[in-house]
Amino acid sequence: MNVAQQAINGLVIGSGYACVALGWTILLGAARLVNFAHGQMYMLAAFICWFILTRSGIGYPLAAAISIVAMALLGVGMQLMMGRLVMTQNLTSLMIVTLGFGYILQGVAGLLFGGAPHTITTELVQQKIQFGDVWFTSQELLIFVVTLILYGVVWLVLQRTRQGAIIRSVAEDPKLAQLFGIDSRSVYIAIFVLEAVLVALAAVLVAPRTPILTSMGFEEVIITFVIVVLGGIGNVGGALIVGMLLGLFTSFFGALVTPAYTTAAIFAVLLAFLIAKPEGLRTR
Amino acid sequence: MTEILSARSLTVRYGGNTAVHDVDLGIGAGRMVAVAGANGAGKSTLVNALAGWSRGYPVVSGDVLLDGQNISRLPPHQRSRGGLQHVPEGKNVFSELTVEENLALVRLGEDHAGRFLFSRSEVIDLFPRLHERRHHKGSALSGGERQMLAMARALLAGPRILLLDEPSVGLAPRLIGEVLAVVRSLVDRGLPVLVVDQNVRAVLEFADELYLLERGRIVGHGSAASMKNDDRILKAYLGDLAVKGDLQ
Ligand SMILES: Nc1ncnc2c1ncn2[C@@H]1O[C@H](COP(=O)(O)OP(=O)(O)OP(=O)(O)O)[C@@H](O)[C@H]1O
Ligand SMILES: [Mg+2]
Numbered sequence: 072m073n074v075a076q077q078a079i080n081g082l083v084i085g086s087g088y089a090c091v092a093l094g095w096t097i098l099l100g101a102a103r104l105v106n107f108a109h110g111q112m113y114m115l116a117a118f119i120c121w122f123i124l125t126r127s128g129i130g131y132p133l134a135a136a137i138s139i140v141a142m143a144l145l146g147v148g149m150q151l152m153m154g155r156l157v158m159t160q161n162l163t164s165l166m167i168v169t170l171g172f173g174y175i176l177q178g179v180a181g182l183l184f185g186g187a188p189h190t191i192t193t194e195l196v197q198q199k200i201q202f203g204d205v206w207f208t209s210q211e212l213l214i215f216v217v218t219l220i221l222y223g224v225v226w227l228v229l230q231r232t233r234q235g236a237i238i239r240s241v242a243e244d245p246k247l248a249q250l251f252g253i254d255s256r257s258v259y260i261a262i263f264v265l266e267a268v269l270v271a272l273a274a275v276l277v278a279p280r281t282p283i284l285t286s287m288g289f290e291e292v293i294i295t296f297v298i299v300v301l302g303g304i305g306n307v308g309g310a311l312i313v314g315m316l317l318g319l320f321t322s323f324f325g326a327l328v329t330p331a332y333t334t335a336a337i338f339a340v341l342l343a344f345l346i347a348k349p350e351g352l353r354t355r
Numbered sequence: 356m357t358e359i360l361s362a363r364s365l366t367v368r369y370g371g372n373t374a375v376h377d378v379d380l381g382i383g384a385g386r387m388v389a390v391a392g393a394n395g396a397g398k399s400t401l402v403n404a405l406a407g408w409s410r411g412y413p414v415v416s417g418d419v420l421l422d423g424q425n426i427s428r429l430p431p432h433q434r435s436r437g438g439l440q441h442v443p444e445g446k447n448v449f450s451e452l453t454v455e456e457n458l459a460l461v462r463l464g465e466d467h468a469g470r471f472l473f474s475r476s477e478v479i480d481l482f483p484r485l486h487e488r489r490h491h492k493g494s495a496l497s498g499g500e501r502q503m504l505a506m507a508r509a510l511l512a513g514p515r516i517l518l519l520d521e522p523s524v525g526l527a528p529r530l531i532g533e534v535l536a537v538v539r540s541l542v543d544r545g546l547p548v549l550v551v552d553q554n555v556r557a558v559l560e561f562a563d564e565l566y567l568l569e570r571g572r573i574v575g576h577g578s579a580a581s582m583k584n585d586d587r588i589l590k591a592y593l594g595d596l597a598v599k600g601d602l603q
Contacts, residue, residue: 236456240449246410247449249431250441305472314371 076205077322083211085318087219087277091294094269099306102242102262108173109287116274117283121191131193135275137154148268150260180285188282226307358558359547360516365417374400375569389558390551392568397553402518406441407431438470438515447505450494456584463513470513471546478507498525519550535561555592
């Protein structure tokens, strides 16, 4: 086994996981909302990008941008429909409603794009960067770098800016925030749009690495869930670290044992961790 | 006298239960107006309705006028931005934000007409403890400190009028007077204040007028001096204490 190569693969997979999870970290951690349509939104964003790339002469960056805008609009639509559930932070109902949304998205995508696997082809996936006996693609480097930057920016915004304080205040008590002159409804819409934009960005970055299917999404939402819970709810730094560790785990487990059972193994790790340390890596 | 804030036929219902019945009241410029009443009389429901705010789902009818403008249709955040500053009963600061962050949430709007502007240093002068505690989270503050923080943010927002629901709840008797004296000093600078407080005796020392609320209806209204001698007030709020006072 080439340990260095497995480590690089692990970091690439891990930054992909972390990237996909970032929107959820903000949603649950900062705003105390959930969105179980997250995985299907990932799928849909990937398919929109794929569709534009194959049906038009538009390049990857623009196709990715269009896909992100489309998901932002979808995020606004979902929020407007969920209005009151959101203001009362009714997590159980939100879970059911967003799960429902996810199934609807999956059905619609199945009708539109069919059940066959497709690949998003970008030039960056084909560019190999080689150092001695380890290599990675330009796309993988892009995933890694963009994820680190996004996490840094999100952390700074949440902790160091007035906008971040507004998000945290609405998360804690949307009703009280109104008395501070804050339009809590609009803040929720903004957070949801941010979630949609981040998952779309993750999709157009990460999905080109593997074939895409309209039935995908479950694994993405589960891994996201694991990252957010293990990282400590609301802990952006914790989510990044856990994402990377899960990636390394996936890579080495795949190489040393078998790639077939990595998801099951990740769950075993989650269970063991939650039993040993119910509060996550670090509660805030 | 010009009324800064007034309510016309204000009625508030929770489902089938009417908590506030057809209330008319007004707060004039530079006046400190108190609302008294037994537990469950509807005091909080009334002030919350003035702010267009609630933690529940009340149905409000009637009109609320701010400087003569009908604001009944405005959502609470817009009333707040317009200078109607409400400090509600119970949780009124963010526990996961520091004192500094709580205060920094507040932004003064563009339109300063009719508003009482308080600088940061004036507010700190009123509540020096907040400065000492500025890096502490809301959850680390004592009840009195939270009350001060909530009032401080209302002042920094540039109020036209201040609504205070139970500002002295949980405070030591000596502090009750201190808090009400601070409120009075604001009123003396011209800021109109509507205050709900269980400590009717203390409130009557500082307020200009008092409304008495019973089961959601206004059953008495007058100057503080006259209300001190009102039978119902004497019996329900001052009697006990007066007797105790006599015994000492
Ligand atoms: N969110 C709510 N949902 C339903 N009913 C409510 C709600 N809040 C208050 N009520 C009812 O409205 C009536 C008035 O309550 P309110 O809180 O206004 O009284 P209060 O005078 O402020 O009492 P206290 O002195 O205890 O603060 C009560 O009968 C109460 O049960
Ligand atoms: Mg009350």
